Amino acid sequence: MTSGTDAVALTQSLLRFDTVNPPGNEDQCARMLGAALERAGFRTRYHSFGPGRTNLLADVGGQSDRLPLCFTGHIDVVPLGNAPWSKDPFAGETDAGRMYGRGSSDMKAGVAAFVAAAIRMAPHLERTPGLTLVITAGEENGCEGAFHLHRDGVLGRAGAVVVAEPTSNYPFVGHKGAFWLRAVTHGVTAHGSMPDKGDNAVYKAARAVTKLESFRFANPPHPLMGQATLNVGTFHGGLNINSVPDLAAVAIDIRTVPTVDHRELLAALSAQLGPEVELQTLIDLESVYTDPAEPWMQSVFDVMTPILGARPAARAATYFTDAAALNLAYRNPPTVILGPGEPHMAHQTDEYCVVERIAQSVGAYEQLIRRWCLA
Numbered sequence: 523m524t525s526g527t528d529a530v531a532l533t534q535s536l537l538r539f540d541t542v543n544p545p546g547n548e549d550q551c552a553r554m555l556g557a558a559l560e561r562a563g564f565r566t567r568y569h570s571f572g573p574g575r576t577n578l579l580a581d582v583g584g585q586s587d588r589l590p591l592c593f594t595g596h597i598d599v600v601p602l603g604n605a606p607w608s609k610d611p612f613a614g615e616t617d618a619g620r621m622y623g624r625g626s627s628d629m630k631a632g633v634a635a636f637v638a639a640a641i642r643m644a645p646h647l648e649r650t651p652g653l654t655l656v657i658t659a660g661e662e663n664g665c666e667g668a669f670h671l672h673r674d675g676v677l678g679r680a681g682a683v684v685v686a687e688p689t690s691n692y693p694f695v696g697h698k699g700a701f702w703l704r705a706v707t708h709g710v711t712a713h714g715s716m717p718d719k720g721d722n723a724v725y726k727a728a729r730a731v732t733k734l735e736s737f738r739f740a741n742p743p744h745p746l747m748g749q750a751t752l753n754v755g756t757f758h759g760g761l762n763i764n765s766v767p768d769l770a771a772v773a774i775d776i777r778t779v780p781t782v783d784h785r786e787l788l789a790a791l792s793a794q795l796g797p798e799v800e801l802q803t804l805i806d807l808e809s810v811y812t813d814p815a816e817p818w819m820q821s822v823f824d825v826m827t828p829i830l831g832a833r834p835a836a837r838a839a840t841y842f843t844d845a846a847a848l849n850l851a852y853r854n855p856p857t858v859i860l861g862p863g864e865p866h867m868a869h870q871t872d873e874y875c876v877v878e879r880i881a882q883s884v885g886a887y888e889q890l891i892r893r894w895c896l897a
């Protein structure tokens with residue numbers, strides 16, 4: 523068997539664990555991977571942040587003075603959605619070169635590919651910089667598992683990061699950040715026939731939304747990612763028609779670029795919205811970006827050129843990843859998002875991945891490991 527077929531079989535095994543988040547239940551899936559990695563000589567650590575919620579850390583080599591190469595991926599998946607599936611979402615059925623299942627593209631194929639590549643290379647990695655594998659639970663609701671790893675100080679160090687999220691094996695040099703806020707306004711309730719006795723929280727929220735619609739970012743646009751964006755996603759206020767509402771809330775989805783400082787942005791929004799609006803932070807994930815000219819990124823491009831049939835151009839992903847949390851611990855090493863899944867299949871009904879890309883990805887990861895550890 524080649525490592526490519528190992529990785530295809532491993533993808534199928536991972537799909538058979540129901541790790542829909544919520545609730546997640548990643549524990550058994552993490553322990554199956556941990557056992558396979560231990561048999562190959564990896565040192566493993568399990569890290570739990572709730573019932574059934576288990577992250578897996580696995581290391582091999584690492585006895586030289588250079589930092590290890592990190593591969594990361596999540597094993598939780600999003601719910602199935604309302605539409606019925608035409609395939610079993612937890613069987614890993616294959617048909618016409620595709621493997622179906624919830625999480626096939628996002629991102630169990632990616633996890634299987636780097637685990638297969640790491641196991642195959644493990645016998646050669648003693649007394650080299652080595653590998654550190656970070657397999658997370660709870661990514662799909664804001665990188666919860668990865669943030670626990672960071673807060674608990676268990677991540678160690680890494681010299682570069684490969685995030686195996688779905689990119690159809692195209693290397694992305696970064697992704698936008700996510701800064702999600704809730705704007706809350708307070709008032710005083712009164713009978714709807716006597717509004718002068720109350721203080722209407724919905725009017726305050728409406729004024730806030732109007733200011734948000736015309737908000738202009740002060741930072742210069744980023745040369746690759748352009749400008750940050752802001753969207754008001756929800757607006758809730760009031761309980762019944764005949765009362766003055768004393769509470770309203772607006773959810774704001776901001777996608778940031780590397781030229782945005784989240785704290786400065788929060789201060790600018792607070793100043794614009796004024797004292798009648800309280801801003802609460804829901805998710806605070808910085809953008810991730812590596813200069814395409816950086817030598818390791820160029821080496822990733824070298825590896826991917828024959829696989830893609832042309833040298834990659836600098837591109838960024840639209841979604842955020844666990845790298846936003848991991849890079850707080852690793853202090854922003856060069857980071858590539860590169861995985862065998864299909865980005866357009868993420869979170870879709872009848873999600874599939876392309877089987878051929880799994881073996882391609884294992885080959886690419888093995889080359890990245892050789893270049894990092896054995897060059």
Ligand SMILES: [Zn+2]
Pocket residue numbers: 596628629661687688
């Ligand atoms: Zn994902």
